Amino acid sequence: MSGLSTRDIGHRVVVRHRLDGGQATDVIGVLQSYDEQTLEVRHADSTPYRIHQTAVVAAKPIPPMPLRRVDVEQLFLTTALGRPAVETLYVGEWLLRASGGWTGRGNSVLPAGDPGLPFSDAAKQVEAFYLERALPPLALARIGYPEFEEFTGLGWIDARPAKSDALVLHTTLDHVNGVPAYEVLVAGRPDAEWYEAAFDDQVPATAPPVMEGAPKAAFASVELDGRVVAVARGSMTGHWLGVDAVRVDPAYRRRGLATALVQGLARWAGPAGGRRTYLEVEEENVGALTIYTALGYVEAYRYRYLTSR
Known part of the structure; x- marks a missing residue:
């Protein structure tokens, strides 16, 4: 008998249920839906499992999945791909972005990876790209990472000193x-x-x-x-x-x-x-x-x- 309810929708659960052959198996995932006839659990790989209530042997909520360590380099690039700029150009692996001046993210270089040039030469290409578009040269630089020190070592300064860090x-x-x-x-x-x-x-x-x-x-x-x-x-x-x-x-x-x-x-x-x-x-x-x-x-x-x- 299920120990779940509609209040558990959206949370991780474990459901033991019987298959057509009679053997019991467990499914762990997020409860997607629940009613008197069926429940649906989404596995971590996004596979949905629809289970009839009559097949449920036992079910209960379980703690959330532990937060894994994030790959910062992957996430750094992912943030740009999730909100692409109007115009983009690569210098090596660096991503130059321009969007008519609307938002810092849409009008700054994302210095991810290797620019394929000495840092100072890559920075000059960044400046040229933005000046050609009548935009201020901007670099989205992670605090505490090498690119931040490299840019500041070349004389780049805080573009928005009155604002706090972006997290x-x-x-x-x-x-x-x-x-x-x-x-x-x-x-x-x-x-x-x-x-x-x-x-x-x-x-x-x-x-x-x-x-x-x-x-x-x-x-x-x-x-x-x-x-x-x-x-x-x-x-x-x-x-x-x-x-x-x-x-x-x-x-x-x-x-x-x-x-x-x-x-x-x-x-x-x-x-x-x-x-x-x-x-x-x-x-x-x-x-x-x-x-x-x-x-x-x-x-x-x-x-x-x-x-x-």
Whole structure:
């Protein structure tokens, strides 16, 4: 007899059940659905197992999967692939990105890997790329990593000294795919209401191609009182779910809407092969940081933007 209920949807469980031949077997994974007739468990490899309640011998919740050590180099590149810029160019393995000046991530070099040139020569190519586009030369440099010291050694300085560090956080998808407290609509394309909720003013011209440019993206929203009051974007890169563009109408904050958006995107990503998730937040954004750490996110690395001008 099952020891589970609908409250366990989104959490890890173990279910012992009998197969057609009569032998018993165990399935461990995240409970995807539960009703009087059947339950469905998603295995860690995203394989869904639908089990009739009459076949269940025993079932119970189990602790979340331990958070594995993250491959920072892989995650560093994954963050760029999940939100591709309008224009990109490689210098060796370095990724130059330009998006008309909208967002630092879309208009900075990602110094991942070997540029194939002496560092100083590669930095000069970075400067030339951005100056040709009338953009300030920017490098997204991880604090405490060699590229940060290399850039600063060449005279590059903090481009945004008044702002705090940007933190890249990560966790396993099992930690964040609980049942949202609100109905979260997840669509493959954003509509006008989504963009209206995502931006205070006019939508920048380069925002739609950046937001919609990932091969596999999803746009989450929550509607209350007849209008969209909270939105977020998700993207899949391999088994990684990236979450960004989380925005809640100021009049509806402190109600758990941001948590619901992350959970809704996590539940979208699981059947699509998602296993892990990341997001970015500025250290000074204490409210958002509190929400994300409560969901199980931990710091992978932090970065700042450096400029030569």
